[in-house]
Amino acid sequence: MSSPVYEHLALIGCGLMGGSFALAAKQAGLVKSVGGYSRSIGSARRALELGIVDSVAETAEQCVQGADLVLLAVPVGATQATLQSLLPSLASHALVMDVGSTKQDVTQAARAALGERIAQFMPAHPICGKEVAGIEHASTSLYKGQQVILTPLEEHGAGFIDQATEVWAALGCRVRRMDPCLHDQSLAAVSHFPHMLAFAFMQSLMAQTEAEQFLAVAGPGFRDSTRIAAGDPELWTDVLLANATAVISQSQRLHSALFELESLLHSQNRQAVRDFIVLASKRRANWQMGASPAGD
Amino acid sequence: MSSPVYEHLALIGCGLMGGSFALAAKQAGLVKSVGGYSRSIGSARRALELGIVDSVAETAEQCVQGADLVLLAVPVGATQATLQSLLPSLASHALVMDVGSTKQDVTQAARAALGERIAQFMPAHPICGKEVAGIEHASTSLYKGQQVILTPLEEHGAGFIDQATEVWAALGCRVRRMDPCLHDQSLAAVSHFPHMLAFAFMQSLMAQTEAEQFLAVAGPGFRDSTRIAAGDPELWTDVLLANATAVISQSQRLHSALFELESLLHSQNRQAVRDFIVLASKRRANWQMGASPAGD
Numbered sequence: 001m002s003s004p005v006y007e008h009l010a011l012i013g014c015g016l017m018g019g020s021f022a023l024a025a026k027q028a029g030l031v032k033s034v035g036g037y038s039r040s041i042g043s044a045r046r047a048l049e050l051g052i053v054d055s056v057a058e059t060a061e062q063c064v065q066g067a068d069l070v071l072l073a074v075p076v077g078a079t080q081a082t083l084q085s086l087l088p089s090l091a092s093h094a095l096v097m098d099v100g101s102t103k104q105d106v107t108q109a110a111r112a113a114l115g116e117r118i119a120q121f122m123p124a125h126p127i128c129g130k131e132v133a134g135i136e137h138a139s140t141s142l143y144k145g146q147q148v149i150l151t152p153l154e155e156h157g158a159g160f161i162d163q164a165t166e167v168w169a170a171l172g173c174r175v176r177r178m179d180p181c182l183h184d185q186s187l188a189a190v191s192h193f194p195h196m197l198a199f200a201f202m203q204s205l206m207a208q209t210e211a212e213q214f215l216a217v218a219g220p221g222f223r224d225s226t227r228i229a230a231g232d233p234e235l236w237t238d239v240l241l242a243n244a245t246a247v248i249s250q251s252q253r254l255h256s257a258l259f260e261l262e263s264l265l266h267s268q269n270r271q272a273v274r275d276f277i278v279l280a281s282k283r284r285a286n287w288q289m290g291a292s293p294a295g296d
Numbered sequence: 297m298s299s300p301v302y303e304h305l306a307l308i309g310c311g312l313m314g315g316s317f318a319l320a321a322k323q324a325g326l327v328k329s330v331g332g333y334s335r336s337i338g339s340a341r342r343a344l345e346l347g348i349v350d351s352v353a354e355t356a357e358q359c360v361q362g363a364d365l366v367l368l369a370v371p372v373g374a375t376q377a378t379l380q381s382l383l384p385s386l387a388s389h390a391l392v393m394d395v396g397s398t399k400q401d402v403t404q405a406a407r408a409a410l411g412e413r414i415a416q417f418m419p420a421h422p423i424c425g426k427e428v429a430g431i432e433h434a435s436t437s438l439y440k441g442q443q444v445i446l447t448p449l450e451e452h453g454a455g456f457i458d459q460a461t462e463v464w465a466a467l468g469c470r471v472r473r474m475d476p477c478l479h480d481q482s483l484a485a486v487s488h489f490p491h492m493l494a495f496a497f498m499q500s501l502m503a504q505t506e507a508e509q510f511l512a513v514a515g516p517g518f519r520d521s522t523r524i525a526a527g528d529p530e531l532w533t534d535v536l537l538a539n540a541t542a543v544i545s546q547s548q549r550l551h552s553a554l555f556e557l558e559s560l561l562h563s564q565n566r567q568a569v570r571d572f573i574v575l576a577s578k579r580r581a582n583w584q585m586g587a588s589p590a591g592d
Contacts, residue, residue, distance in 0.1 A: 127515035131581075149513060182509065189501055190514035194521050196557060197497065199576035204546075204553035205485055206579050213478065215583055217445060218486035219423035222585075224520045225490050229580035233573040241569060244561040250500070251558050255551060257500035261492060262547050265540040273537060277529040280495040283502050284525035285427075287511055289518075 006031045010067035010094075012060050012082060014038040014047040016130060016232075017099045018073030019138025022052050024171045025069075027140050037063035039074070047135050060086040068094050069167070075238040076100040076109075083113035083121075090120070095163060097124040101187060101235075102242040103151045103180035119155040122164040123180065124148055125187070126173065133232035144172040147290055151180040174290060188246030195236055196247050197254065198229035302327045306363035306390075308356050308378060310334040310343040312426055312528075313395045314369030315434025318348050320467045321365075323436050333359035335370070343431050356382040364390050365463070371534040372396040372405075379409035379417075386416070391459060393420040397483060397531075398538040399447045399476040415451040418460040419476065420444055422469065423487070429528035440468040443586055447476040470586060484542030491532055492543050493550065494525035 009031040011018045015038075025031045036053030037060050038044040044056040057063035064070050064086045074082050079098060090096070100106045103123045110121045128146040130137055148168040152161050165175045178186070205211055240247055264272045305327040307314045311334075321327045332349030333356050334340040340352040353359035360366050360382045370378050375394060386392070396402045399419045406417045424442040426433055444464040448457050461471045474482070501507055536543055560568045 127513060129517070147513060147515065176513070182506070185506065186510045186513045189504070189510040190518045194497070194518055197493070197554070198521060199573050200553040200557050201490070201493065201550055202576040202579050203572065204549040207549070208485070210478070210481065214482045214485040216587065217423060217443060217472070217482045218583070218585065219443065220585070221425070221524045222486045222490055224523050225494060226580055227520050228517045230577050233570055233577050236573050237566060237570040240561055241564055241566060244564065248558050248561060251554050253500040253503070254497055255554065257496040258493070258547050258551065261496050262544050265536055265544060268537055268540065270533065270537060274529055274533040276499065277495050277532050280498040281526050281529050283498050284522055287514070289514065289516070291512065
């Protein structure tokens with residue numbers, strides 16, 4: 001399928017995710033022009049200086065005027081208020097998507113804000129990011145080759161879903177559809193909780209008086225396993241609070257697995273420790289990013 | 297200082313660490329020839345085929361004949377038995393080092409095996425590795441730019457310590473000296489426990505019925521934070537058992553930090569969650585691999 005061309009993209013939120021979308025969409029010829037709005041006007045102005053947007057709007061409402069594609073790239077907690085503010089000037093044919101890491105709360109917020117115009121809104125979650133935030137780090141390649149999950153609503157027809165799919169496909173993404181509840185549980189397990197774990201691990205490490213000496217001998221394993229602990233605090237505060245029940249449940253499961261391994265180590269049960277590690281190691285070695293689950 | 301040149305390296309254990317040492321030592325002109333021994337003769341023969349060693353010995357004792365440099369690259373649990381077996385033919389001027397991830401138990405094992413000849417043995421730990429094991433993955437660049445920790449004994453004079461330092465420096469390593477107890481505690485905190493955590497996390501994830509669906513949407517954050525879970529089960533069983541007390545202590549600290557964050561999320565305490573994450577994120581962002589601790 002050939003990608004549709006949009007006349008004007010309204011970028012609501014000029015940060016890493018939004019800026020990278022605008023850059024990639026322009027490069028792919030998906031959009032002809034881009035207008036930007038950000039809550040802090042400085043980010044939108046910087047996006048203008050960097051050539052990421054072609055114009056800057058003072059309000060979200062002003063930004064979406066004349067737009068046939070709207071990307072909401074704001075903290076998930078700001079979804080409802082932002083959609084409410086832009087609704088008065090939103091064209092009825094415009095396609096609106098977000099990039100939030102949780103989808104049940106975003107869907108609920110969008111329903112509350114948009115009412116019957118919810119059919120214009122496609123909840124979307126590109127599975128990518130960086131451990132640095134802000135428009136300065138926006139990159140044309142952030143989305144390339146990455147997965148995007150759409151969680152269509154019952155109001156959406158096949159044509160609308162295809163249209164949303166084509167936008168992401170034009171950016172080089174692989175698109176998967178999912179139920180919003182399964183989305184949030186899945187992401188809690190493989191993304192949100194791992195971030196929570198990395199934050200907690202850094203805290204438990206730094207609380208020790210010898211922390212600086214410990215860190216001085218940390219190597220590549222530490223570097224990679226804790227990279228996500230440097231994630232944007234605003235974004236992750238938002239995500240962990242939004243998906244609290246699911247991440248707490250994952251945390252409880254981890255406590256159990258750790259207790260089990262502690263007990264095996266404490267009793268120096270070599271065979272059982274080895275069995276535990278063999279299974280974990282095999283499972284990780286067999287995982288491939290982006291591979292479909294069996295039967296998918 | 298110029299690197300000494302050794303006539304003959306005896307490589308006891310032909311795996312990733314040993315094979316990479318032999319390759320790098322040859323490339324650096326540090327050794328003229330390399331003889332290999334491995335418990336499973338197949339690994340030593342494969343090292344010969346790959347040109348990593350120049351000859352293969354049937355026993356460790358045979359392997360160290362004529363060697364002025366000996367590298368012990370076996371599981372830490374095999375240190376004592378291996379040193380005992382090679383001792384009868386070990387030249388009195390030969391420098392012997394290991395590459396084990398724990399140093400208190402290795403020192404104890406070496407004392408038990410070598411007696412008064414302990415002065416020939418320098419406990420060494422290069423902070424590097426791969427999530428794949430075996431001689432096939434040996435690489436000239438594994439050690440380059442990495443840290444090596446030496447834990448000298450009271451029997452060691454400055455000249456011997458310098459000699460050991462020069463060997464690793466010739467391979468492009470940065471060498472640090474440390475007390476064996478602080479070494480084991482430090483590595484528990486930044487390497488051994490993170491591996492334990494990664495193994496436990498994979499187990500807790502895979503125990504869930506939706507595991508395959510969860511894994512299908514895992515992205516770059518999951519990939520990096522769990523890379524070490526694919527580590528060699530033999531090696532990590534050995535290391536975690538050898539350093540069990542210290543890793544269990546780190547695990548208990550992590551439980552506490554996680555409980556704290558769970559409680560903040562459960563009560564939707566946005567400010568406190570944010571403060572927790574800000575601190576963790578700053579600490580991780582400020583860490584640089586190989587940087588010296590303050591005052592070092």
